[in-house]
Amino acid sequence: MMTHHHLTPFLCLAAGFSAAQAQPTVALNTTRHTTESVTSGISPRKTLAGESPVYVKIYGFYGLLTPGSQVESSSSSISTGTTTSSFKTNSKGLGAGPRAGIGIGAIVSEFINLGIDAEMMLGADLKTDNTYVGSNYKYTSTNKTTFRVLSIIPNITFKALSRPSYYIYNRLGLVGGIVLDYKTVQTSLNVPTTGASTTGEYTADFKKTTIAFGYQAALGVQFRISQSLRGFAEVVAYNQSFQPKEIQNSSVSTKSGVATKSNTITQYKDEGIYSSSPPYQAPSYNIAMNSVGVSAGILFRF
Numbered sequence: 001m002m003t004h005h006h007l008t009p010f011l012c013l014a015a016g017f018s019a020a021q022a023q024p025t026v027a028l029n030t031t032r033h034t035t036e037s038v039t040s041g042i043s044p045r046k047t048l049a050g051e052s053p054v055y056v057k058i059y060g061f062y063g064l065l066t067p068g069s070q071v072e073s074s075s076s077s078i079s080t081g082t083t084t085s086s087f088k089t090n091s092k093g094l095g096a097g098p099r100a101g102i103g104i105g106a107i108v109s110e111f112i113n114l115g116i117d118a119e120m121m122l123g124a125d126l127k128t129d130n131t132y133v134g135s136n137y138k139y140t141s142t143n144k145t146t147f148r149v150l151s152i153i154p155n156i157t158f159k160a161l162s163r164p165s166y167y168i169y170n171r172l173g174l175v176g177g178i179v180l181d182y183k184t185v186q187t188s189l190n191v192p193t194t195g196a197s198t199t200g201e202y203t204a205d206f207k208k209t210t211i212a213f214g215y216q217a218a219l220g221v222q223f224r225i226s227q228s229l230r231g232f233a234e235v236v237a238y239n240q241s242f243q244p245k246e247i248q249n250s251s252v253s254t255k256s257g258v259a260t261k262s263n264t265i266t267q268y269k270d271e272g273i274y275s276s277s278p279p280y281q282a283p284s285y286n287i288a289m290n291s292v293g294v295s296a297g298i299l300f301r302f
Contacts, residue, residue: 052302053107057117059297061099061236063124068239068290069093072143076131090126094147095238095291097124105157113157117173121289123147141188141200149212149289151177151240166223175240177212182244198255205248212289214240222299230299241288244268 071093077085099122105115126145132138155173162168188200220234246267253260265279272281 055105055107055299055301057103057105057232057297057299059101059103059232059295061101061119061293061295063092063096063099063238063291063293065292066093066095066290067292069095069288072126072128072145074128074130078131078133080133080135090128092124092126093289094123094126094145094287095121095240095289096126098122101153103153105155110162111159113159113169115155115157117153117155119151119153121147121149121151121177123149136193137190139188139190141186143184143186145184146181147289148181149177149179151175151212153216155216166221168221169219171216171218171220171234173216173218175212175214175216175238177214177240177242179206179209179212179242182206182209196256198253200251200253202251203249205250206244206246207248208245210243210245212240212242214238214290218295220295225298228301230301232297232299234295235292236295237290237292239288239290241286241290243284243286 069092071090073087073089075085075087077083099119101117101119103115103117105113107113123146126147128143130139130141130143132140153173153175155171157169157171159167159169183206184204186200186202188202190198190200216236216238218234218236220232222230222232225231246265249264249266251262267279267281268284269281270284272283275281
């Protein structure tokens with residue numbers, strides 16, 4: 001009994017020493033775990049606990065190239081004894097120019113995002129000039145085409161290379177667009193050697209078209225600006241086309257203050273009969289509005 005009585009203080013002291021040694025170890029493990037959690041949160045590859053996978057974005061795009069799109073040509077012809085004719089094809093067609101869009105998406109997994117964008121194609125005005133000079137007249141005209149399309153683009157993003165401060169990705173999307181405005185206006189001036197000049201204005205307004213279907217492919221990089229804000233830059237290619245269904249043609253010709261007006265309608269069909277009176281019918285055809293360009297924008301994570 002004496003032996004056990006003297007060992008009791010020693011056992012209490014040993015237990016206290018062991019508890020004191022265990023506290024720094026627990027604290028160290030706790031600190032390490034907290035640090036690792038914060039560090040991993042810097043990487044865009046994983047979602048922090050409590051951080052929503054939903055994001056919204058706004059962006060702008062500019063079409064630099066229009067491979068396969070409809071293009072127009074300027075021409076000139078001078079016939080004063082000898083005839084000299086030339087032409088010049090525009091470098092850009094339908095699909096060139098600026099676009100602006102907004103989108104919403106969700107991070108489905110470490111490698112895949114799903115989203116949907118709404119995009120307005122503002123389009124660059126396309127112009128051609130024509131000049132014809134004869135022995136007793138000079139005729140000049142200018143064609144100007146305006147074009148606007150509103151598109152909805154469901155898309156999927158695949159992350160290809162991921163780093164703590166950025167990641168590289170590619171995106172594929174299906175494009176469905178409504179043609180809001182497609183119009184060509186031609187103004188002309190015919191100046192004879194003798195007599196009064198004649199001015200004219202001819203308008204071809206595409207009143208009805210099919211949906212502009214196609215697809216989108218992009219290669220981009222997204223980089224972190226802050227905890228919730230990201231920036232991104234992309235190279236984007238669009239392949240999109242539609243068919244006109246009805247065009248309203250109007251013209252005004254003015255000579256010596258007297259204006260002559262006319263209005264006709266042409267309907268485009270897969271099958272029909274050519275007629276000599278309006279509404280005229282014509283075979284359907286396809287209009288391409290492809291483009292390749294650069295895009296940049298900002299993405300906000302909730």
